[in-house]
Amino acid sequence: MSWTLAGRNLWRSKRRTAVTALAVALGVAGLSLAAGYVFRVKNYMTVWSIYHNYTGHVSVYKKGGLESAAVRPRTFTLTPSDLALLQKLSNEISSGGNRVERVVPFLLGTGLAGNGCKTMPFSARGMPVDFERWMRSHPAVLQWTPELAAVKLGVGLGGSSSLNGVVVGQGLLALLTKDPSLFSGAKTSSFVPDCSLPADVEKLRFDANIQLASTGFEGEFGVVDAELVGSFSSGYADVDASILSAPLNLLRQLYGTENATSAAIYLSNATEAPSFARELSERAKAAGAEWDTYVYDDVDVAPVLVGTLTFLYTLGAAIAVVLCGLASLTILNTMTITVSERTREMGMLRSLGFRKKDLTRLFVKEAVLCLAGGALLGMAIAFLAASIINAMNFRFKPPGIADTMQFLIVLSPSVLFAIALVLGALGALATLVAVRGKVNEPVAKLLSSTGA
Amino acid sequence: MRTPDPAGAPLLELHGLRKSYKLGEVDVHALNDLSLTLRVGEFTALVGASGSGKSTLLNMAGLIDEPDEGEVLLEGVNVARLSDDARSLLRNEKLGFIFQSFNLLPVLDVGENVELPLLLRKGMSPLERRDRVDQALEDVGLGSLKKQVPDKLSGGQRQRVAIARALVTHPALVLADEPTANLDSETTHRIVDLMIDLNAKRGVTFLFSTHDEKLMQRVNRIVHIRDGKIVNGKVP
Numbered sequence: 001m002s003w004t005l006a007g008r009n010l011w012r013s014k015r016r017t018a019v020t021a022l023a024v025a026l027g028v029a030g031l032s033l034a035a036g037y038v039f040r041v042k043n044y045m046t047v048w049s050i051y052h053n054y055t056g057h058v059s060v061y062k063k064g065g066l067e068s069a070a071v072r073p074r075t076f077t078l079t080p081s082d083l084a085l086l087q088k089l090s091n092e093i094s095s096g097g098n099r100v101e102r103v104v105p106f107l108l109g110t111g112l113a114g115n116g117c118k119t120m121p122f123s124a125r126g127m128p129v130d131f132e133r134w135m136r137s138h139p140a141v142l143q144w145t146p147e148l149a150a151v152k153l154g155v156g157l158g159g160s161s162s163l164n165g166v167v168v169g170q171g172l173l174a175l176l177t178k179d180p181s182l183f184s185g186a187k188t189s190s191f192v193p194d195c196s197l198p199a200d201v202e203k204l205r206f207d208a209n210i211q212l213a214s215t216g217f218e219g220e221f222g223v224v225d226a227e228l229v230g231s232f233s234s235g236y237a238d239v240d241a242s243i244l245s246a247p248l249n250l251l252r253q254l255y256g257t258e259n260a261t262s263a264a265i266y267l268s269n270a271t272e273a274p275s276f277a278r279e280l281s282e283r284a285k286a287a288g289a290e291w292d293t294y295v296y297d298d299v300d301v302a303p304v305l306v307g308t309l310t311f312l313y314t315l316g317a318a319i320a321v322v323l324c325g326l327a328s329l330t331i332l333n334t335m336t337i338t339v340s341e342r343t344r345e346m347g348m349l350r351s352l353g354f355r356k357k358d359l360t361r362l363f364v365k366e367a368v369l370c371l372a373g374g375a376l377l378g379m380a381i382a383f384l385a386a387s388i389i390n391a392m393n394f395r396f397k398p399p400g401i402a403d404t405m406q407f408l409i410v411l412s413p414s415v416l417f418a419i420a421l422v423l424g425a426l427g428a429l430a431t432l433v434a435v436r437g438k439v440n441e442p443v444a445k446l447l448s449s450t451g452a
Numbered sequence: 453m454r455t456p457d458p459a460g461a462p463l464l465e466l467h468g469l470r471k472s473y474k475l476g477e478v479d480v481h482a483l484n485d486l487s488l489t490l491r492v493g494e495f496t497a498l499v500g501a502s503g504s505g506k507s508t509l510l511n512m513a514g515l516i517d518e519p520d521e522g523e524v525l526l527e528g529v530n531v532a533r534l535s536d537d538a539r540s541l542l543r544n545e546k547l548g549f550i551f552q553s554f555n556l557l558p559v560l561d562v563g564e565n566v567e568l569p570l571l572l573r574k575g576m577s578p579l580e581r582r583d584r585v586d587q588a589l590e591d592v593g594l595g596s597l598k599k600q601v602p603d604k605l606s607g608g609q610r611q612r613v614a615i616a617r618a619l620v621t622h623p624a625l626v627l628a629d630e631p632t633a634n635l636d637s638e639t640t641h642r643i644v645d646l647m648i649d650l651n652a653k654r655g656v657t658f659l660f661s662t663h664d665e666k667l668m669q670r671v672n673r674i675v676h677i678r679d680g681k682i683v684n685g686k687v688p
Contacts, residue, residue: 012558349568442516444508
């Protein structure tokens with residue numbers, strides 16, 4: 001009957017209960033919306049890092065390769081036997097379940113891209129052709145980074161019949177003075193331009209062919225011809241000005257190597273990344289391989305992800321502390337008034353044999369019921385607000401980001417549940433503080449009080 | 453009312469009780485070496501001027517306050533220094549309280565108010581509780597008002613509900629602090645009749661404070677208290 005008694009006592013002071021529940025509701029709604037935004041950004045950044053920045057859930061480098069592969073590629077890249085062993089170990093760890101979706105080698109390098117008249121630096125990432133198509137259609141990518149999923153112009157690496165087809169960042173496309181319409185049929189055949197003639201320079205805008213040049217792993221100079229088949233957004237404006245995705249074999253040809261700078265392992269469940277990385281490290285060590293293994297949220301491989309999320313979590317925590325504090329103080333205030341009004345009632349219950357903890361539990365139940373009502377109302381407000389905000393498709397351009405981003409609130413049931421639990425606990429604690437003094441008073445003093 | 457057996461077992465024994473309170477800067481000696489013995493079946497009135505120590509004595513007997521010195525024996529067991537939880541348990545099992553201002557919970561109906569002390573009896577089933585409540589309400593003549601809320605009852609009816617609540621646990625001793633002070637004379641008469649009836653037929657032992665002279669005429673023992681001491685505890 002104590003829950004019944006608690007509910008009826010709340011109903012007895014309808015206005016006070018409503019005001020308290022509303023305060024809790026606004027706190028819950030505020031927390032939920034803030035958490036929803038952080039949740040959205042966290043997933044956006046994580047998916048961007050894993051899929052669009054190609055770290056995978058677990059990255060494997062030659063020992064010291066993360067720092068030194070760029071300057072000493074011959075020594076600090078993964079050899080074909082490294083890659084074969086990695087595939088073998090990944091299969092072994094994954095046997096019996098579908099933990100590993102893909103093991104993908106990447107070859108990173110820099111060089112110069114030329115359109116015949118102009119030369120621009122590029123930063124290339126070579127990958128298996130079918131990987132890029134798989135990545136762009138992955139459910140996580142489509143869910144969290146739909147703006148980046150599809151190429152902006154043309155087709156992705158696997159969408160063209162050209163063996164030398166490359167996809168460049170939007171910024172690099174512009175720097176190479178290529179016209180976007182060359183991807184929709186306005187292409188001209190390759191020719192040797194006279195760069196002093198404006199007509200030739202104009203014609204170059206519709207020539208999909210470019211030349212890639214660089215120093216190879218052995219120090220030799222390499223050049224390959226490539227065909228522009230598409231343009232994409234990396235998510236970062238600075239990166240877009242130089243990024244280039246190419247078939248792995250094309251870059252291997254350019255750099256004169258069969259090695260890979262790193263390999264990324266894509267798992268079906270991101271939460272398994274740390275345990276997978278640990279197990280892989282142990283097995284690699286046992287097999288005599290000298291590798292460095294990184295989980296996707298390691299600051300060494302994902303400094304942008306880690307930095308952004310650290311800032312967001314700190315800001316979110318500050319907001320949470322303020323809102324939780326306000327909600328707790330509201331409960332404390334309400335229960336203090338309630339207790340002082342029902343002092344004689346407490347004395348009567350004690351005279352009937354109710355112990356101090358029985359009385360405390362009664363008031364805590366009232367607080368919990370009030371909080372539960374407020375929390376439910378708050379979640380309803382949060383859902384309504386999130387629906388309205390998301391439907392408005394409010395877009396903004398964060399600093400350094402190549403494209404606009406939709407301001408989205410993604411409410412997670414588990415986060416909402418956690419908020420309700422935390423507020424429930426704080427409310428119960430506030431009630432204990434409010435009740436403690438009165439409950440510990442002598443019964444005779446409670447009975448002689450003028451309160452209620 | 454029942455005539456108690458003077459040789460019967462003592463139900464309540466108060467030995468050498470002392471109790472002081474601070475009223476601002478002044479020490480008030482509410483009980484001053486007070487001793488009293490109450491036997492089973494007694495229908496006893498505590499009489500004295502305001503501030504004589506009646507309420508304090510009832511608080512000691514009801515285990516809702518602790519003496520500074522002295523012993524409180526309930527059915528032969530010294531209960532003065534028990535833990536708070538132990539005293540709460542004893543109050544629920546052995547004692548019943550009737551208050552001057554009824555002290556019913558307005559959010560519960562009559563039946564639920566009477567049921568309150570039984571909620572603490574862990575071994576009691578809901579059916580048993582219901583039966584006890586029904587019996588208690590029948591005893592006080594309010595069987596038909598079980599679903600009524602206290603706000604809709606008269607003063608006399610509310611006090612009957614309080615009496616039913618005090619009796620539902622089948623206590624050894626019922627304590628009442630000025631139970632008829634807020635009632636008109638006709639209602640007072642009916643309430644006193646009820647209490648006497650319960651004492652006579654059910655053997656419930658009553659100890660209550662009163663200023664009502666007509667009530668004093670109907671008890672089998674009057675205890676006069678003055679300045680925290682018993683001055684006359686004889687049977688009239």
